[in-house]
Amino acid sequence: MAANESAGAGPPPMPNSGETEKQEKEEKKEETLEEEKEEDKEEVKGGELLFCGCASWEHVNRKDTDTSNIVNQFKPVRLTSLSNIDITFIASGSASCHCVAVDVNGRCYTWGRNERGQLGHGDLVQRNSPTLVTALTRHVVLKAGAGRSHTVVITDDGASMAFGWNKHGQLGSGSLKEEFEKLPVRSLVTEVSQVFCGAEFTIWLSSVQGSSIVSAGLPQYGQLGHGTDNEYNSKEGSVRLVYEPQPRPRAIASLADKNITKAACGNNHSVAVDSEGFVYTWGFGGHGRLGHKEQKDEWTPRAVDLFQRKYVLPPNAVVAAGSAYSACTAAGGQLYMWGRVKPTGDNWMYPKPVTDLSGWNIRSLDCGNTSSVAAAENSCISWGTAVYGELGYGPTGPKSSASPKLIDSLEGMHVMRVACGVGHTLFVVDRTKAPDKYEKLETFTASEYTPAEEEPEKPSKGGAKGAAKAKQNAKKRKAASEPAAPEKKQRAKRAPRKKEVSESEEESKDESEEESEEDEEVSDTPKGRGNSTRGRGRGRGRGGVGDRGKIETKDVPTSATAKAEETAPKRGRGRPPRTQAEAPSADEAKSAKSDPPAKSGRGRGRPRKARGRDLVPLDHLLQSDWDLYYTGKVFFRSENKAFSLHFCLSTV
Template sequence: MNFLTVDLAMAAVEEPSAKRQKIEEKPEDSAEDVSNGKEEEVEKKKPSGIPLICGSMNWDLMGREKSRVNTKPRKVEPAWTPQIISALSEVRVTDIIAGPCAAHSFFITDKGKLFGLGRNESGQLGLGNTIRQDGAIEIPFFVDKKVIGAAVGRGHSIVLTEEDGAYGMGENDMGQLGIGTNVGKGATVTTPKPVQLQQKVKNAACGFDFTLFVTSKGFLYSAGSSESGQLGINDNGEYIEGRKLFYTAHAVPTRVHSFFTKDPRTKEVTRVPNVLIRYVSAGQHHCLAISENDELYTWGFNGHGRLGHRTTENELIPMRVLHFRPGDKNSSVKIAKCSYGGCFAVNNLGNLYCWGQNQINRLECPYPIPVEDLYGWNVNDIGPGKNHHVVAADFSSIAFGKATTGELGMGHTVKSSSRPDKMHGVDGLKMIQCGAGAAHTLLLAADDDDESKEILKKLDVNDD
């Protein structure tokens, strides 16, 4: 990997056959100076709908060869096609939260209430215990708060509230909750605790053992393990103790100050000034961020080329993905999310791109390529997972990848699909959002017309 050093005053890049080049970073270039403390404008009212689920409900066993839990795993038939979640059928849901590393999920209602289900062995649901939650239940801790967002990782969660900031719960062995404390291996937090950030958090993303936070001013912070550079602070935190290799844990969120771009011809690296972030996403050990200028940055672990920089070398700082060019309607990024081992992005024309390892015809690519099977579709949302992915396009839900427990939503006869295909049972429904977790899929269906209501009436109800 090319060694990149970032200082408060300058940054430099060194390549095997090139001279060291210095990059000036002037204090007046700081994004903090140009933000003027401006808070994000009030968002428009979010559309709401009916949440659906398909895939495995064996939360303790998903993604494992053997169970490692303190409750007896249950064995139930998977939902082979999308089903209505009974506990949420009488509320209006505005957000569904799933993640490629997670076997638990959250739902946010139009009243700001938070519901959760799934694996809970580390207290990641914030229920004050470590008992598995088979059906959706409202999280009591947030009953008197207005929830505006959430994120889920392997064994930890972040919940964003309107009144008093962000909260973390679940695994905290690497300080990934950002609550200011961590006590090493086995550390868990079963009751939500405040994240140590004084600014309001508008967006968060959880990876395997780290977390990203975006404040209302557009500043990016990170906490947790820095093993592959996923914190974006130009340090992977390696240190040796007793002949063993360890990695530094950052229990307090650290500001990511600098963002860079590399000239594809000369390989010269320069700092991009005044970058403010509007959205972040996290995979296993890699990250992406979209700036308010619609620039796309990626960093962290780069196995299989999942960062999209045409290399497989890890990046310790956010580096711009050159394929997407702000202001160009053909290549300006609208949506981008991390899968477990790669990334997906949608441009302003609604075309879908992918890179890294993403289960499309078993192709691995270190730079963005179009998903040609979806040419002509207008992609509304994407839900990248680990072994399977889901796409909401026009009035269809499309899935592809490996699946043995119904997560593709195509019936019990379809175990995998290397090419995108429709979930025929919900064809004709417009999906507001979609998400892919460990061996399960979530969909948020619009029900604002008679035709949609008729389709929903024909679906089974999951009454766990």
């Protein structure tokens, strides 16, 4: 009976294959969470913050500045303001000119450029040394991310706080009302575990089911991963394209069924890794930074073929993204990179191994604007193109390196974490390991100078040309405002005339340049052409009503009249001489002196340069009997220079 019963029972039912896959995914998810907790425990230990690169934040990545005033640290140094403070997390970005550091007590420090409030201190004042963000002292900050002009932090309760530039909604607050948030505001994302910032967008990793990865900000190249760039014409009939910002964080639908555990952001592209070790990239595809063998923008996450087959990333893999390239570590300690890895040579259109680093156990990796840094074993390695000494080779070492090279001053030290920005690099080292090396590191104290608070200038119309023109005009305005000579008052009176210059000025530019050269050779005793106003145009002898517009030559001193009669009036430079048929008769010449001048000549409001025959000695003007009645302008000469003087005169 027992045998029959056992035979009749048959084999046990096979479990559903779908349920088995779910169980396996849940087990892997639990394993990854445990590994992350172990990593967090190691990070809580903290270490000393080191810095190298440019410490003159107002000059970083700007070509129109005086390089003699730039302070560079060519090898890693300790910062006085964070001395003996245990730092657990550091952040910067491939487009960032500011830094973020978090200590073991959850306090957040920021420093660097602050033109859009990205430091979170409630103002726009630059901080040259790490400064505590007092608005976050009641929160326990765990991690942070830094974009071009914004900063996002996450707290121990899974909340996200952001501050800085919010023009494109990159703070994730759900509102565009305030373009600059100088103090931290809450982002609309919950249960956040990690945060990453691109130039003008942000990505959060969340534990919410179906929303493991969330994005907000500028969608111009599809870097948000929502299948669109939100492009539209600025107005009907216009060819100008604009991109609708996305201030409200939104889950990436194509990755809703994936458990994203790691991510990184470049300037305009994103990289993510799921719990199974598959790599996804999307956003701007220039220079092959997405690794899909083509320079095509991807508006939704697309799996990288190489890491879909046999080179699946292990759980302890590290992923990073620079301005125009990406990188990750694979099994066996192999580092892969793709994109514009070097400033010269061909782009790497798909992931290629970096053979110089084969076999190294890389624990931390980050990519900046043009440099990369990796922490492996008891060494720190850097390579790329440096401008401010951000590779840390020292003042006597090479400025740049195309291949990975050891940082000698950190050799033998345990580097826990690295972070790269624009022109600078951050390190966190363990003080307890290699203490003799640690004591040899120099200490740097940043200057206390902070520029005055100024609102950022609005972008000039016309792109780069408009910005250059605006800077040129600003220099001219500054030069004009400086006191230079006693004739400043006279020049200030003449300045408004420039706004009324006619369009003929552009047509006669060459003529004016020739005249200015000849003006320098005018003799001290001017020949002047008397009081004739023919050809001067409006504002250079304008007549009034009746006798008000006339100045008779008999009231001018005899010496000036005699000199004026010695030379007959000419047509002026740049004009063809009159023929005999066109020459005016004696009656016409006489009437021309008494009648008001015609509105002709060099153009409306066009001031003509002073010439030798137009100059009237100033002493003659002062010796005459004049009354305030006639409006015009007179030229006089002083120390071999010609000047113009506005006057209101009338004969007595």
